[in-house]
Amino acid sequence: MDTENPIEVKQRTRTEITLKQLRKNRTAMVGLGMLIVIFILCIGAPIFAPHAPDDVDLDRGLKPGFWSKDGIAGYPLGTDNLGRDILSRLLYGGRVTLSVGFVALAFALVAGTLLGLTAGYKGGIIDSALMRIADILFAYPALLLALVVAGTLGRGIDKAMLAIGIVYTPQMARIIRSAVLSIKEMEYIEAEHSLGASDWRIVFKHVLPNSLAPLIVYSTLMLATAILDAAALGFLGVGAQPPSPEWGLSLSIARKYLVTGAWWAATFPGIAILISVISLNMLGDGLRDALDPRLKGGTKI
C-alpha cells in the first residue's frame, strides 16, 4: 500500500476494463467455466476415463448405462457396438475433435492475419488480388469446400485440420483487413509514419494490437463452427478414421445401431459436440459485447 499518496486515482488499462466487463457478463463466464471443465476432462482423459478407449469386448456390446438395470457396473454411459466404454471414448474423443478445431483455427489465424494485414496495410493491387482470391474461396459453402479439400487430400485428421484451416483463412483475412483499414487512417499512425517508423513496426506495434478485439471475438465464434465442421468431416468419413474415438466418427458408427434401440451410443457424442459448441458460442457472444460494443447484436462472419 502506498501510504504517502492516499488519494491516488486508480489508473485502469484497457485490458483491465475489458476483463472487468467480461467478468460482469454472466453468459460469457458460464461459457468459459463449461469450456474449462471440458478441457480438463479431455486433457486428463487418462486420469478420468474408467477404461481404455479401445478396450474391446464383444460380449458386452451395446449395453445401456446407469438408467437401465441391464447396464453393467463401471460403464455409466453404456457401451458401443464393440463393447467399448462410451464415457471413456467421449473423453479421449474430445481430444481429437477439439484439437482438429483448434489446429484448423490456428492455421486460419496465422495465415488469415498475415494476409489480412498485408492486404489492408498495403492496399492497391495486392489488396485487390488477395480479396478476389477470398471472393473465389467464398464461392463455396464452408463445409462443402472443406469436404472437397479433405476428400482430395486424402483421409485423416491432419487433412481435416488443413481443409478446415484453408476454408476459414479468407474469413479471418477479411476481418483483419477491415480492422486494419479502420485503424490505418488514424492520426497517430500518420504521426508514427512521419517519425520514420518502418511499416513492420507500425503493423506489429500499433495496427495488430488495435485489431485484437474483433480477432479474439471472431476466433472464439469461428472455433465453435470449426469444431462442428471437424465433427461433420469425421461423420462423413473423410476426417478421423476408425478406431479413433473422434465424436463425429463415433456418431456415424453408432448410427447403424439406432434401429436396435441402442440410442446411447449415438446420443452422447452428439451431446458432447453440442455442449462444447454452445460454451464457445456463449463465450464468443459475451466477449463480443465486452470487447467491441459496436459488434453487438446479430453479427455474422
Next chain:
Amino acid sequence: MKEYILKRLGLLVIVLIGVSIITFSLVRLAPGDPAVHLAGEHASPQVLENIREKYHLNDPIYVQYFYWLRMALQGDLGRSIESRDLVINEIMERLPMTLELTLFAIVIASIIGILAGVISAVKQYSIADYGVMIGALFGVSMPVFWLGLMLIYIFSLQLGLTPVAGRLTTGIVLERITGMYVLDSILTLNWPAFVDSLKHLILPGFALATIPMATVARMTRSSMLEVLRQDFIRTERAKGLSERSVIYKHAVKNALIPIVTVIGMELGMLMGGAVLTETIFTLPGLGKYIADAILAYDYPVVQGFTLFFATLFVVVNLITDIIYVYIDPRIKYEG
C-alpha cells in the same frame, strides 16, 4: 443501379474463372494418376496410354485446363467413374430433390425465425425473449447430423409417425413433372402422394432448417430492436397509432431489410448442411451425391459438381445482393 449490376456481373466472371482454375487444380493435385482413375487399377500400359491420349493427359497442364473448360462450357462435365453416366445428367437428376429440401427448409426457417425474432424484440427481457435467445443459442450450436439422427430415433423409430428414409413410400405413384415431389403432387392433384412426400420431407427439412432458423431469429431480434429505437417509430407512436400497427406495419417492414441478405446467404450455406441431412435420411440428392463421390474417389464427379455448384452459389449470392440494393435505397451501389 444498372452500373452496379454490370460491375457485379464483371466481378462474377472473374470469380467464376478463379473457381474453375481452383476446381481444376484441386482435383489434379489429388494423389494418384488420373489415367489409372479412369481406366481402373488393372489396366494395361497400352490402355493407359490410349486414355492419356484421349483425355489430353500428355499435354501441359494449362492446355488440359483449357480442354476441360471448353467442355465444361458446353455442358460436358465428364463421366462418373462409378456409374459411367454423364455427370451433368446425374446432377440434373438430383437437383430438384435438393432444391425442394433446401427451399422447404428456408421457408420454415424464415417463418419461424422471423416470428420468434419479432416476439423476442417486442417483449425484450421477457421469458419469451429469453426462451427464444436460448433456443437460438442451441440452434446455432447444433450438430445437424446428430439432430437428424435423434429426430429419426424419436419420430420414426419410437413413435412411428414419419418414414425413416427416402422420398416416397413404394407403391405410391407420382407423375414426375418438376422432380420436386411435393410440388408435383400438387400439380397433379395427387392427395396421397402429397401427404406421403410431405411426411418424408418434414424431418430432414426441419433438421436442415435449425441453423438458419436460429440465425434468422437472432438477426431479426437485433434488427427489430434497432428499428424500434428510431425516431420515426417515436413519431408513429406520438401520432397515436396503435402499438400493433406501429410494430407490424412499420417496424417489421424496416427490420426485415437486412434479413433478406441473411436468408440469401443461408440458402447457399444450406447446401453444406444438405450433404449431412441427405446422408442421414438417405435422400438421393446432390448432397449425398457429392459425399458418396468423395468417398469413392470419383474425381470427375467431384470436379464437375464443384464447378456446377460454385457457379450456382455465386449466382444466388449475386441475386440476393441485387434484391437487397433494390429494396433498400440507402445502400450505395458500390462493389
